[in-house]
Amino acid sequence: MPNGGPDCCGNCSHNKAVQEMAHPQPEPRERFWQISHCTLRNVKVSNPFWTYCKNFNYGKHPESRTQDEQLNGWITASGLYEGYVRIPWDHNNEPHVSIPTTCSICGRKTDEGIEINHNDAILGFCTNRHYIEWWLSVHHDDSFQADHFESPEERFKRKKLSGI
Ligand code: SF4
Ligand SMILES: [Zn+2]
Structure with missing residues (x-):
């Protein structure tokens, strides 16, 4: 199994x-990916082992889950690797x-960026x-802070030094 963290x-x-298939070694894997869908938030989860939220409930006994619990915070994805970091969905x-992609903030072109479809426009980001x-x-929500993440200057200097 891929390992993006247990939660x-x-x-x-x-x-x-998880509710329908064997856990924690679901086979066939393609089907597990195909039917991954959060029944609490009613959203398709396309990358289940690298997607997270604070409503996580370990899936050993899915039948005992609380089906109407209050949503807690944002869904997050694994961000670009600078150490493991999580970035919020929109x-x-x-x-x-x-x-x-090409960064819509600074114009930098990169082979390893981030893209999101927001209001039918594809936005790209370098970091x-x-x-x-x-x-x-x-979103104006201070549960995330930009300066907790690597700046483009730090990231691209590091990549140049490591020859990536
Ligand atoms: S971790 Fe959060 S988003 Fe993922 S399936 Fe559980 S409740 Fe849904
Ligand atoms: Zn940028």
């Missing part, structure tokens, strides 16, 4: 795939990570930092 949708009792819109800066401009 992911792939191990959560609110995930339809409500039920999922950011796509590690793909080529977790610039994604979070955009996200804060839309």
Whole structure:
């Protein structure tokens, strides 16, 4: 199994795939991915082992889950690797990570950026930092802070030094 941390949708009792299939070694894996859907938040989960939220409930006995619990915070995805970090979804819109894009904040082109479809426009970002800066401009929620993430200057200097 991929390992994005134990508290992911792939191990959560609110995930339809966990409810219906063997846990924690679901086979066939393709079907597990295909039917992964959060029944609490009613949202498709396309990357179950790298998606998280604070309503996580370990899925050993999904039948005993609380089905009407209050939603707690944002769904998060694994961000670009700078150490393991989590970045918030835009409500039920999922950011796509590690793909080529042009940053809508600074104009930098990168092979490993972040993209999100927001109001039918595809927005790109060079770093977790610039994604979070955009996200804060839309959501005004201080549960995330841009300066907790690597700046483009730090990230691209580090990549140059390591020859990536
Ligand atoms: S979004 Fe939260 S509640 Fe839903 S399956 Fe994932 S971890 Fe569980
Ligand atoms: Zn940028």
